[in-house]
Amino acid sequence: MKKFGLLVAGGIAAIIVLSSIGPMVGLVVGLAILYFIFKQFLKTDSTGGKIVLGIIGFFVLMASIHNAPAIIGVLAAYVLYLVYKNWNSSKKAFVKEDSDPFVNFEKQWNEINK
Template sequence: MKKFGLLLAGGIAAIVLLSTIGPMLGLIVSAVLLYFIYKKFLKTESTGWKIGLAIIGGIVLIASLHNIPAIIGVAAAYVLYLVYKKWNSSKVIFEKEESDPFINFEKQWNELKK
């Protein structure tokens, strides 16, 4: 039942991640553009060019605000990572428990003590 829950959560997270790839790419592109505009803004000496860069930066900032759903995609990617990590850790625990004779011996010894 635990695996089914992990599979369901992973499937939903994968669908959400795939549906928000477009906004994620848009947010990345606009963030890179804002970075370069900011760097150019700091280097320029001309007041007119600074005003122009501020206007362009404002337009790019507004465009990046339209890509806010990308944050949901990042959260879905994180959930998918957690599901993957939990899925693999549960396999390792079960394999280790079955293959290690000392763990089984300790369990049986504790049962005999009771």
């Protein structure tokens, strides 16, 4: 039953990731361009250059904000990673010899009979 739940969660996450690849790429490209504009803005000494870079940076920021649904795609990719990670991990209950009361009883009985 656990594998079925993981399969369903992984399938839904995969569909979400595939449907949001475009916004994720757009967000990454927009943020990379915005980073380089900001670096140039800090290097520029002229006021006109700073105004032009500020306007361009504003438009790139607005374009990046339109790709905000990509955050849902990133979360779905993380869920897909967790499903992949937990697919073959099964928690087995191991019983230690010390915690089994019958093993302790047999040890104590053998000590008494010696």
